[in-house]
Amino acid sequence: MENRQELNRNLAQMLKGGVIMDVTTPEQAKVAEEAGACAVMALERIPADIRAAGGVARMSDPKMIKGIQQAVSIPVMAKCRIGHIAEAQILEAIEIDYIDESEVLSPADNVYHIDKTKFKVPFVCGAKNLSEALRRIAEGASMIRTKGEPGTGDVVQAVQHMRIMQSEIRRLANLAEDELYEAAKQLQAPYNLVKYVHDNGKLPVVNFAAGGVATPADAALMMQLGAEGVFVGSGIFKSGNPAKRAAAIVQAVTNYNDPKKLAELSEDLGPAMVGINEEEIKVLMAERGK
Amino acid sequence: MEKSKHPTIAVLALQGAFVEHEKMLRSIGIDSFEVRQLADWQRPKDGLIIPGGESTVQLKLLRDLRLLEPIREAIESGLPVFGTCAGLILLAKSVEGEDFDRLSTMDIDVRRNAYGRQLGSFSTEADFRGIGRVPMTFIRAPYINKVYGRAESLATVDGHIVAARQHNQLVTAFHPELNGDTRIHEFFAGIATNWANGHR
Numbered sequence: 001m002e003n004r005q006e007l008n009r010n011l012a013q014m015l016k017g018g019v020i021m022d023v024t025t026p027e028q029a030k031v032a033e034e035a036g037a038c039a040v041m042a043l044e045r046i047p048a049d050i051r052a053a054g055g056v057a058r059m060s061d062p063k064m065i066k067g068i069q070q071a072v073s074i075p076v077m078a079k080c081r082i083g084h085i086a087e088a089q090i091l092e093a094i095e096i097d098y099i100d101e102s103e104v105l106s107p108a109d110n111v112y113h114i115d116k117t118k119f120k121v122p123f124v125c126g127a128k129n130l131s132e133a134l135r136r137i138a139e140g141a142s143m144i145r146t147k148g149e150p151g152t153g154d155v156v157q158a159v160q161h162m163r164i165m166q167s168e169i170r171r172l173a174n175l176a177e178d179e180l181y182e183a184a185k186q187l188q189a190p191y192n193l194v195k196y197v198h199d200n201g202k203l204p205v206v207n208f209a210a211g212g213v214a215t216p217a218d219a220a221l222m223m224q225l226g227a228e229g230v231f232v233g234s235g236i237f238k239s240g241n242p243a244k245r246a247a248a249i250v251q252a253v254t255n256y257n258d259p260k261k262l263a264e265l266s267e268d269l270g271p272a273m274v275g276i277n278e279e280e281i282k283v284l285m286a287e288r289g290k
Numbered sequence: 291m292e293k294s295k296h297p298t299i300a301v302l303a304l305q306g307a308f309v310e311h312e313k314m315l316r317s318i319g320i321d322s323f324e325v326r327q328l329a330d331w332q333r334p335k336d337g338l339i340i341p342g343g344e345s346t347v348q349l350k351l352l353r354d355l356r357l358l359e360p361i362r363e364a365i366e367s368g369l370p371v372f373g374t375c376a377g378l379i380l381l382a383k384s385v386e387g388e389d390f391d392r393l394s395t396m397d398i399d400v401r402r403n404a405y406g407r408q409l410g411s412f413s414t415e416a417d418f419r420g421i422g423r424v425p426m427t428f429i430r431a432p433y434i435n436k437v438y439g440r441a442e443s444l445a446t447v448d449g450h451i452v453a454a455r456q457h458n459q460l461v462t463a464f465h466p467e468l469n470g471d472t473r474i475h476e477f478f479a480g481i482a483t484n485w486a487n488g489h490r
Contacts, residue, residue, distance in 0.1 A: 014307055014343050016307060030365065036346070036350040038305060075344075095407045095408075204370070253305075254326055254355075
């Protein structure tokens with residue numbers, strides 16, 4: 001009866017309607033948990049700082065990740081580089097709850113992603129369109145998120161990726177059955193996954209928004225566009241009042257369709273992360289790993 | 291004879307796998323609506339489902355949205371409630387190693403993350419009292435250390451209690467909403483139907 005992939009997809013289902021927050025220390029992890037994070041992403045540097053520092057960004061120190069695992073009772077995720085099988089094995093060895101094979105770190109392989117079906121722990125992967133999403137799922141990802149443009153505080157890319165994905169899903173759902181083979185060819189994705197999307201009008205796994213979410217309004221926007229939950233990276237601990245902003249974003253995800261509530265939540269949060277516009281940045285992380 | 295009234299079930303939709311419960315209810319012909327804030331809660335209902343998710347998140351939102359007290363009062367006055375996984379934790383009177391109030395309406399003592407991290411998640415089949423063998427999916431699940439007072443055990447796996455009932459309160463450590471098997475939802479719908487028809 002044991003079906004790891006199903007169990008791993010199930011864990012993502014439990015995270016739905018929640019906010020996953022980037023944290024760099026056990027103290028931040030506790031702040032995130034108390035503010036209502038449904039999971040935390042343990043990493044040494046948040047994307048905004050990775051961007052600022054430049055150089056090669058790698059998996060975090062396992063000791064640092066373990067410190068965060070001990071500090072909170074909610075699931076703990078951590079990032080490995082795209083294609084870095086050994087980093088993923090190390091994260092599995094310390095019993096991480098979810099591995100993010102992430103374009104935020106420097107890719108370790110310019111061609112191949114990790115064969116995630118070889119692992120017992122679940123993986124989440126970024127995608128900027130349906131084609132990428134289905135390839136990652138075929139490789140064994142049990143959760144998908146938009147790539148967005150991490151570390152910018154600019155939501156425009158996450159919006160674009162979610163819009164494209166939802167529009168491509170709707171298009172597939174409306175195709176005739178005999179058109180699906182050609183659609184699979186164009187999407188460069190396995191036919192069975194294309195068929196699933198056609199039949200169900202959704203991905204076979206949970207789909208979150210990520211990359212550039214900085215305010216309760218950003219989070220609500222992504223939910224209205226069809227995200228099932230939200231990752232917030234630099235947006236929280238690069239802002240003036242992390243605890244308050246984090247709690248407001250959590251509530252905004254639950255009541256994303258209630259503008260009055262969103263107005264209350266958006267009051268008095270202190271300065272948001274300064275942010276950089278997409279055209280001002282040198283490295284487009286979303287272009288990593290296709 | 292008067293036709294029996296169909297129950298309407300409120301589904302707590304603050305965070306977690308609430309859509310899955312709504313689908314199960316729809317498939318057995320039961321109406322439901324989502325509770326995201328106090329105004330939703332004030333609608334008429336004959337039962338409540340508290341879904342799986344993260345209990346810490348749901349508790350925080352129950353407090354922030356001022357839902358905790360009204361929901362506790364309703365359960366204490368007999369409103370049928372069905373909690374799965376995180377829902378079970380929220381309904382437990384005591385949780386090992388933690389001493390703060392949740393809904394805390396049920397005579398059970400619970401261990402959170404009792405099977406460890408995600409690598410400890412598993413699925414199995416076991417007997418459920420009054421229903422028979424049912425599929426059970428455990429995701430970073432709790433189990434019940436002990437039932438006492440008016441609570442009784444309904445199912446065990448490896449010697450640990452994984453389902454319990456106390457009058458109109460029903461809890462499972464596993465996720466019946468993730469399998470196609472609707473029998474446990476039908477069982478709860480039966481409790482809610484009784485309530486809807488005035489059998490209190």
